Amino acid sequence: MTQAQLERKNQAFIQMDAIYAPVQDTLVSVKESLRQIVPPETELLTQSIVYSMQAPGKLMRPVLLLLASGASGTIGQPHIETAAVAELIHVATLLHDDVLDEANLRRGRSTVSALWGNRVSILSGDYLLAQASLKLSQLDNCRLVSIFAKVLSNLCEGEVEQIRSSYNLTATWDSYFRKSVCKTATLFAACCESAGVLNRLSEPEIQSMRMFGEKFGIAFQIIDDLLDYTSSTEQLGKPVLDDLKNGILNAPVLLALEHFAQTPETLQRLEQLIEQLFSDETDTATQEGVSAQILQLFSQAQVVEKTQALVDRFIQEAYESIQFLPDNVYRQALLDLTVYVTQRER
């Protein structure tokens, strides 16, 4: 049993509040910094931006950056501003993603594009990206500009990789991890790297910080994948098997296909079912039947357990990356955060 599994087993259910406690005050400053970027003189973007920043997200990226800062040194104004930058980029991405994906719902709320149209959603996203750049330029630290420029580039590359590998039953783990690192983990990695840069750690330490964020981010993505199968529409705010219906072969699907590789007949059946789910011509009633059969095969392949094991591997690697940090309340909260994320599945 890995350290991560042990810790999870021995620990009581971790509350988000407890993890956030060490950075509660600085988080208020981040929120204040975010509030100040609301555009002046116009109601057109104000309403959409305020709305999108009030989403019931957990400010996970700012919290990660602040905790990583506390764990590796101090939390000052530059850390707070950089945390705001991370959230701005995250929200901007969601605003553009909702247009790209033609999504009407996100976490149970209507999207900005559904409420005010694609035009406002694209423009609000661009505005937030511009504000993120402005904040970065004011920090007078080119290394940070570079870190977040790479994030933007990675986000696009991840989106492209996802489009490229969609509806493709021969998609590989290599493609999956490249997509997950680019689309999800890159921003978590940038948060932790920035904390190390701002606190002037040594280069190997900065890279270890980054690695913690990246591994944590991949674990976060895999749990997200799992929720696509285990959560109801109500909990997640989108339909079950939504990813697969949109042609995305996420970690549980890859694990199931891998599991049945030795039994070609079952593999073929699973592939046929997935093809049916992909097809626009399948009506809703049939789709539900197909979904049920897919979920049954997943259950037979013990996909949930296998996915959890995969998550544990990345959490374990994340753990190891920050063993060099002194043991304090912030490092503990970082470790708790990784455990908390794996609890999301419950």
Add this chain to the structure above:
Amino acid sequence: MTQAQLERKNQAFIQMDAIYAPVQDTLVSVKESLRQIVPPETELLTQSIVYSMQAPGKLMRPVLLLLASGASGTIGQPHIETAAVAELIHVATLLHDDVLDEANLRRGRSTVSALWGNRVSILSGDYLLAQASLKLSQLDNCRLVSIFAKVLSNLCEGEVEQIRSSYNLTATWDSYFRKSVCKTATLFAACCESAGVLNRLSEPEIQSMRMFGEKFGIAFQIIDDLLDYTSSTEQLGKPVLDDLKNGILNAPVLLALEHFAQTPETLQRLEQLIEQLFSDETDTATQEGVSAQILQLFSQAQVVEKTQALVDRFIQEAYESIQFLPDNVYRQALLDLTVYVTQRER
């Protein structure tokens, strides 16, 4: 008669090639720098990005930056990279604008959104913005990051101002200039400011450089407005009175409304015609009749001459802004460029 008018009168028709001549070699390097950003491993964005960067634009922004650099000092690798940044931001804006405006044609060519869809157009724009940020971060000059971050912010604010003042017959010159500075002139201004920053001019000199770019940019926009009335679809690649049909009250419209302010009856007639053009319910045949009547009233108001006079005012101010620069082949080309732009109307 202003200096600008005199110069225009005394000069033979200026050829674009002559203006570009002093920076021909460095412009090749800019193009090479742009070619290198084409995304690897995927054809999805490659085709759209190569296509959008091959648009028959005149690389006006890089040329302006290079000429301003030559006029104020040297042209080195940082100038070339910054020139590439300006073009990347320009093309990215067009890619997002075409989605915002639901445009199928730009300068007579199909838009990326028309050819490959909104998804590819948004994503390609985001990719180019990310590459612009990466290039900027590599220059290790936070002032430049700040200059172009403000450009991005201004571009959004300009777009918002345009949406806000659309279909509004009481739109003001104040709103028009704010929109024009933010949407068009800001990038020209940033190019000239960057040249001054890279060549380590004094702060007042940098601001004068910026002012040249801004005034030039406003003149450029007003000429663009004028082409909306004087050019045929074939020349411009979009229908005559296209701006007005889309609710945009540009400089010639404002001048016409101003002209008829003293004759309330004609003013009312013009306003009614414009309202008819705005209306979705007006059929194509009627629209053509309405357009013809509007153009007649514009002619009566001498809108072309008045618009040219307005352009001359800004060109003159641009001229004066760079009088402090030594007289050399680059400064002459900058001055020629302002004259060339006013020739576009012919």
